[in-house]
Amino acid sequence: MKKSIYRKFRRNIIFFTLLVSFTPLILLGGIIYYNFVRVYEEKIEDQVKYRAKSQCNTVEVFLRERVAILSTLVDTHSFEYLKQQTNLSHIFDVISRRTDGLVDIGVIDGSGQHIAYSGPYDLAGLNYYHTFWFNEVMSKGKYISDVFMGFRKSPHFIIAVRGHNNGKNWVLRTTIDPDLFHQLVRTAQTGRSGDAYIINKDGIFQTGTRFSGSILGQSNLDTKLFGEGTSLVEKIKLNGRVKYYAGAWLKNNDWLLVISQDVSEEMAGLLTTRNFAILILSLGCLAIIYTTIITTKMTVQRLEKANDGINELNAQLMHSDKLAALGKMAAGIAHEINNPLAVIGEKAGWMRDLLMDEAFTNSDSYKEYSVSIDKIEEHVERARKITHNMLGFIRKMEPRLDDVDINGVLNQTVGLMQNQARLNNITIQMEFDPNIPIIASDQSQLQQVFLNLISNAIDAIEIGKSKEGRINLKTWQKNEYVFISIEDNGPGIPKESERKIFDPFFTTKKTGKGTGLGLSISYNIIEKMGGMINFENKAPQGIVFTIKLPVVLPEKK
Amino acid sequence: MGIFRILIVDDEVDFLETIVNRLKKRKLDAIGVTSGEAALDLLAEQLFDVVLLDIKMPGGMDGIETLREIKKIRPLTEVLLLTGHASVETSIEGMKLGAFDYLLKPIKLEELLQKLAAAFGKKSTHDKKIQDAKIQELIRYPSKVFEQDKKE
Ligand SMILES: Nc1ncnc2c1ncn2[C@@H]1O[C@H](COP(=O)(O)OP(=O)(O)OP(=O)(O)O)[C@@H](O)[C@H]1O
Ligand SMILES: [Mg+2]
Numbered sequence: 173m174k175k176s177i178y179r180k181f182r183r184n185i186i187f188f189t190l191l192v193s194f195t196p197l198i199l200l201g202g203i204i205y206y207n208f209v210r211v212y213e214e215k216i217e218d219q220v221k222y223r224a225k226s227q228c229n230t231v232e233v234f235l236r237e238r239v240a241i242l243s244t245l246v247d248t249h250s251f252e253y254l255k256q257q258t259n260l261s262h263i264f265d266v267i268s269r270r271t272d273g274l275v276d277i278g279v280i281d282g283s284g285q286h287i288a289y290s291g292p293y294d295l296a297g298l299n300y301y302h303t304f305w306f307n308e309v310m311s312k313g314k315y316i317s318d319v320f321m322g323f324r325k326s327p328h329f330i331i332a333v334r335g336h337n338n339g340k341n342w343v344l345r346t347t348i349d350p351d352l353f354h355q356l357v358r359t360a361q362t363g364r365s366g367d368a369y370i371i372n373k374d375g376i377f378q379t380g381t382r383f384s385g386s387i388l389g390q391s392n393l394d395t396k397l398f399g400e401g402t403s404l405v406e407k408i409k410l411n412g413r414v415k416y417y418a419g420a421w422l423k424n425n426d427w428l429l430v431i432s433q434d435v436s437e438e439m440a441g442l443l444t445t446r447n448f449a450i451l452i453l454s455l456g457c458l459a460i461i462y463t464t465i466i467t468t469k470m471t472v473q474r475l476e477k478a479n480d481g482i483n484e485l486n487a488q489l490m491h492s493d494k495l496a497a498l499g500k501m502a503a504g505i506a507h508e509i510n511n512p513l514a515v516i517g518e519k520a521g522w523m524r525d526l527l528m529d530e531a532f533t534n535s536d537s538y539k540e541y542s543v544s545i546d547k548i549e550e551h552v553e554r555a556r557k558i559t560h561n562m563l564g565f566i567r568k569m570e571p572r573l574d575d576v577d578i579n580g581v582l583n584q585t586v587g588l589m590q591n592q593a594r595l596n597n598i599t600i601q602m603e604f605d606p607n608i609p610i611i612a613s614d615q616s617q618l619q620q621v622f623l624n625l626i627s628n629a630i631d632a633i634e635i636g637k638s639k640e641g642r643i644n645l646k647t648w649q650k651n652e653y654v655f656i657s658i659e660d661n662g663p664g665i666p667k668e669s670e671r672k673i674f675d676p677f678f679t680t681k682k683t684g685k686g687t688g689l690g691l692s693i694s695y696n697i698i699e700k701m702g703g704m705i706n707f708e709n710k711a712p713q714g715i716v717f718t719i720k721l722p723v724v725l726p727e728k729k
Numbered sequence: 730m731g732i733f734r735i736l737i738v739d740d741e742v743d744f745l746e747t748i749v750n751r752l753k754k755r756k757l758d759a760i761g762v763t764s765g766e767a768a769l770d771l772l773a774e775q776l777f778d779v780v781l782l783d784i785k786m787p788g789g790m791d792g793i794e795t796l797r798e799i800k801k802i803r804p805l806t807e808v809l810l811l812t813g814h815a816s817v818e819t820s821i822e823g824m825k826l827g828a829f830d831y832l833l834k835p836i837k838l839e840e841l842l843q844k845l846a847a848a849f850g851k852k853s854t855h856d857k858k859i860q861d862a863k864i865q866e867l868i869r870y871p872s873k874v875f876e877q878d879k880k881e
Contacts, residue, residue, distance in 0.1 A: 513834070560833060
């Protein structure tokens with residue numbers, strides 16, 4: 173019942189201490205981490221966006237340059253000139269030397285007929301009239317196609333420009349090297365997980381990609397997410413990993429340049445920092461938990477001990493109060509009994525005096541009278557012993573402070589008891605500390621206490637006679653106190669009697685043998701001296717009584 | 730040398746009568762009174778060697794008061810206190826007021842005689858040895874002394 177109160181108390185302290193120390197710690201850690209991550213993410217976002225935009229510009233410039241070359245050719249050379257195969261080859265040679273990325277060049281007349289061609293494929297003579305791009309370029313003047321397979325059966329895209337000579341339209345067309353173009357786009361890709369590629373409006377790859385798919389394949393990006401024209405970042409979660417996608421529209425919003433970046437890779441540094449922080453935080457928390465539990469436990473234990481001490485003290489106080497009250501009552505009773513006892517004693521004595529007269533000595537019943545008077549006197553004496561013990565009045569007239577050598581007094585007392593002990597086959601051992609100080613106390617009262625305790629020990633051993641009797645007397649000093657212990661190897665006291673042995677009249681001895689006052693008187697004497705008697709019951713191995721006396725040094729005379 | 734005179738003061742009449750008789754039987758001149766006032770009246774007229782005084786007497790003067798008065802009028806008379814209930818404090822007070830010793834009720838006659846002897850001894854120091862011898866005999870063989878006294 174009491175234990176559970178302490179347990180609850182301890183639990184509460186631990187709970188609240190941990191709550192109060194953890195909450196701000198975790199809150200602070202969380203907030204700092206959250207903000208840090210946000211700033212970091214923003215930075216990555218900006219970076220990805222910026223890269224997309226600048227790469228988009230690069231690609232745009234590349235395309236515009238190629239368009240410009242074709243436009244210049246169309247404007248400065250006539251159809252008649254360019255349709256000559258040798259002229260076209262010569263011009264293509266010159267251009268290829270200055271500009272990279274062009275695979276071939278061809279001249280197509282108004283009816284779609286491929287008239288002249290310079291390049292690695294065998295395309296001369298084909299008719300393009302029905303291809304999608306031919307119509308586009310004829311109507312718009314300039315055209316950059318999406319990637320397609322075409323007659324050559326390999327993915328490529330073309331740039332075509334319309335020329336006008338002598339009232340006739342014609343077309344100059346060139347193919348862009350898809351590998352070179354891909355390489356150009358790819359320069360924007362970073363790290364181990366970054367990717368850069370181009371898709372068209374329908375999500376068809378216009379370049380190769382690193383991870384996302386192959387050219388002309390279908391991307392699973394929803395191009396509508398990227399809005400119109402400018403770049404925009406989307407965060408897309410793919411199997412637990414967050415990827416950033418930045419897109420920039422180019423080629424009149426036909427193509428979307430996409431840059432993707434795995435956030436976890438970018439954040440790897442941050443993550444290790446985070447893990448380190450979590451580690452430190454957890455270690456800190458563990459330390460807090462540990463110290464909280466330990467200190468709380470210690471505090472509560474101390475408290476418990478202190479309370480136990482107080483309770484014990486209270487119990488002792490109550491006990492000594494009880495003894496004091498009982499003592500007063502006993503004294504009153506003793507007085508009331510003493511007066512009639514005195515009369516009985518004197519009357520019996522008077523009868524004995526009278527019996528001495530010759531007249532009686534010769535009478536028949538003289539013996540009877542004499543024996544009766546003996547008995548009366550014997551029992552008055554017994555009663556007298558009880559009442560005098562009750563008054564604790566074997567003391568001398570003057571209660572004075574002697575210079576008491578405790579070891580000496582014990583020796584004397586043992587001397588008095590030695591005969592009785594020997595008769596009962598009991599050895600008395602003495603281990604005295606020769607250095608204990610001479611104290612100011614009442615020698616005869618102390619002697620009475622020692623007598624009471626030693627005779628109790630002898631009585632106890634007599635009862636449990638089976639073993640060799642042994643009484644151990646010890647003295648020692650500790651701090652401001654002298655200790656005297658009296659140990660016997662008798663049967664000890666039954667548990668249920670422990671509380672009662674200091675009560676007046678508590679005895680387990682035969683009527684006439686014990687009055688039950690020995691310990692009560694001893695207790696009072698020692699208490700008045702400012703000391704204390706305790707015992708340690710080792711039943712059935714005997715009992716140790718310990719007397720604790722304050723060291724009061726005698727005044728120097 | 731005359732017989733010692735003893736005044737016994739106790740409110741318990743049965744006790745008083747008996748003790749007076751027993752002392753008389755031992756050739757001591759004992760007189761009993763039942764109150765402090767009566768004792769003082771008697772002491773004013775006569776001389777006693779020793780007064781045996783009960784400390785606790787309900788009604789009238791108690792032992793300690795009587796002791797104080799006795800010491801005023803007869804400072805040389807020795808007082809033995811008698812009590813059924815003595816605390817250390819009353820004993821100290823009695824000793825301070827000049828009581829010679831005290832006895833606890835119920836008394837043992839031997840003890841009383843011993844203390845009386847000591848008190849007599851203190852009172853008249855001359856002829857001490859003769860007295861002591863006589864007292865020793867008195868204590869050890871009371872009946873013999875009676876017999877001798879009777880024959881004398
Ligand atoms: N050394 C001891 N071993 C076992 N029991 C003891 C011991 N000392 C005391 N007791 C128990 O405590 C009781 C009370 O002891 P206490 O000295 O007060 O009275 P008593 O010895 O019975 O009588 P008294 O001492 O007045 O003759 C004893 O009757 C005995 O039962
Ligand atoms: Mg005892």
